[in-house]
Amino acid sequence: MAVKDFMTRKVIYISPDTTIAHAADMMREQGLHRLPVIENDKLVGLVTEGTIAEASPSKATSLSIYEMNYLLNKTKVKDVMIRDVITVSQFASLEDAVYLMFKHKVGILPVMDFGQLFGVITDRDVFKAFLRVSGYGEDGIRIRCLVKDEAGILSKVLQLISEKGYNVAHTVQIEAEPGFVTIEVQIDGQVDTDSLQVALEEAEIEVESILPTVAKKI
Incomplete structure (x- = not known):
């Protein structure tokens, strides 16, 4: 998964010459929490925020409303902006972007390549x-299985589902207790859950849950 895909x-x-009062108004109107600052492209x-x-006066300040408004309309973005901005390439993996956000405790990364801004990842x-990736918001069935962490186990689960004539839309594998993994499979359309559960359990695959999922707009 590349940053450019998301x-x-x-x-x-x-x-940089925008006033912080105007910047605050823009964020409020657009429902944003941060804005890149661009000068000469x-x-x-x-x-x-x-x-x-x-940079804004404290509520405990002795300044009048007029004086506070004057200060907010006089102070420029360049006076308060973060200059050392962490960026990421559009060709970097999404995992790299998440790591940078986590490491630097930021909620946005401008996406830069060749000195040009291509977007932002938030x-x-x-x-x-x-x-x-998890298949949330799609119609179908989600199966959660607890299996031994061994080579070929994922393909075994998917093959059993495929042999039943069902289409696998998404899979997620998560580490569980020592020596085991949890596999979640999202299946499209209608599913005979009883028959599928029996087939999986006969293959010694523990089924923790089989639940319907409903389409939702993301």
Whole structure:
């Protein structure tokens, strides 16, 4: 999975000379928490709700409303923006992007290649990617099996399902207790769950659950 397959391509950005009052208004109107700062077609920084909050007068300040508004409209994004921005290539794996977010405790990575901004990958994009990969929101059946962690076990489960004439849409394998793994399989369409469960258990595959899934818009 590459970053380019999940990134947000339509990027809303601002210039360094934008006031923080206007930047805050843009974030509120667009439902965003961060904005890339672009100057002469180059990424020069990142402004976030946190940086704006730090630059805004405290509620305990003695300034009047007029003075606070004056300060917010006078302070520029370039005065408060993050200049050392962590970026990622569109050709990097999604896992690399998640690792960078986790390591640097950030919720957005501008996607840069050859000095050009191609998009951004955010924590919300990662959440959507997880839902897509796991098959969430699709009609069908989800089977959860606990099996021994041994070579060929995944292909064995998938072959049994395929022999029943069912289409496997997604699979996820998760480490379980020592020596075992949990395999989750998303199957398209209608399924004779009783017959499938019997076939799996006869092959010594422990079925933890078989549950219907309903289509949902992500």
